Amino acid sequence: MRSAYEENRRYFRQAYESGRHGWAAVEPSPYVARNLTHVTRLGGGASGVRLLDLGCGEGRHSLLAAKMGFFVVGVDYELLAVVRAQDQARPPDLKPLLHFLVGDLYALPFRPCSFDALLDYGCLHHQRRADWPYYLAAVENVLKPGGYLLLSVFSTAFESFGPQKRSWHLAHGAYRRFFTAQDLHALFDGHFDFLNLEEEREDKRGFWHALLRRQSHCPRTVKA
Numbered sequence: 001m002r003s004a005y006e007e008n009r010r011y012f013r014q015a016y017e018s019g020r021h022g023w024a025a026v027e028p029s030p031y032v033a034r035n036l037t038h039v040t041r042l043g044g045g046a047s048g049v050r051l052l053d054l055g056c057g058e059g060r061h062s063l064l065a066a067k068m069g070f071f072v073v074g075v076d077y078e079l080l081a082v083v084r085a086q087d088q089a090r091p092p093d094l095k096p097l098l099h100f101l102v103g104d105l106y107a108l109p110f111r112p113c114s115f116d117a118l119l120d121y122g123c124l125h126h127q128r129r130a131d132w133p134y135y136l137a138a139v140e141n142v143l144k145p146g147g148y149l150l151l152s153v154f155s156t157a158f159e160s161f162g163p164q165k166r167s168w169h170l171a172h173g174a175y176r177r178f179f180t181a182q183d184l185h186a187l188f189d190g191h192f193d194f195l196n197l198e199e200e201r202e203d204k205r206g207f208w209h210a211l212l213r214r215q216s217h218c219p220r221t222v223k224a
Helices: 001-018 030-043 060-068 079-088 129-140 182-187
Strands: 050-054 071-076 098-102 116-119 141-156 168-171 173-175 192-202 207-216
Touching: 001 173, 030 060, 030 116, 030 141, 030 192, 030 207, 050 060, 060 071, 060 079, 060 098, 060 116, 071 079, 079 098, 116 129, 129 141, 129 182, 141 173, 141 182, 182 192, 182 207
Parallel strands: 050 071, 050 116, 071 098, 116 141
Antiparallel strands: 141 207, 168 173, 192 207
16 A cells, blocks of 8 residues: 555656646636535535545635635645645635645544535545545545535546556556446445436546535544
C-alpha cells in the first residue's frame, strides 16, 4: 500500500509544480453541478449544509458549491493545490463559506459525522482495490447517516483502459483504476443507496458519476 501511495503523491506533486496535469483547474464538471443541484432539492436547499470536497485540487468544485450556498471544506494532500485553491477563493462574500486545508484521506482531521455531503471527484480511482475498505471507512466516519456522497471515477470506457482490458494501470508513477458499475455496487451496496448513476462518454474519456446516500448505521472501524 505505502509504496503505491507514495508514488501517487510524487506524481501529483510534480503535476502541480509543472502545471501540466491534464485536468481542468477552473471549470467545474457539469455532472458535479447537476448532482449538487440534486442534493439541494433533496435537502431543501444548500444553506447550512456542510460539504467536504475530498481531493479538491485547485478548488473548482469547492468554489461552485460555495456559490450555491454550501459551507465547504476542501482538502488535498498537496500543498500547492491548496494554495491555488485559496487564490481562487478570494470573493469576499464566499470567504465565510469556503475553507481549504492540507489533509490526508486516511487521516482526516474531522470528528465523526462532521459533514452532510462529501464530494470525491477523482480520488477513489487512485486507490488500490486492497485499500477500498479503508477508503469506505474514512468516508463513513466523516459523513452523517443519511448524508450524500457525490462520486466521479474513471470508467472502463476511458482511453487509458487500453486493449489489455486490465482494470488498472500505472502512468508516470500514478496508479489509476477503471471501474465498472458492478465494481461500484460491490463497494458501496450495504453502506450507501444509489440515487443516480450515469456514465460520461466523451471522445476518449469515460467516467462514472454517482449520487449516493449513506445508510443509517454506525461507522465501521477498519484497522490498517
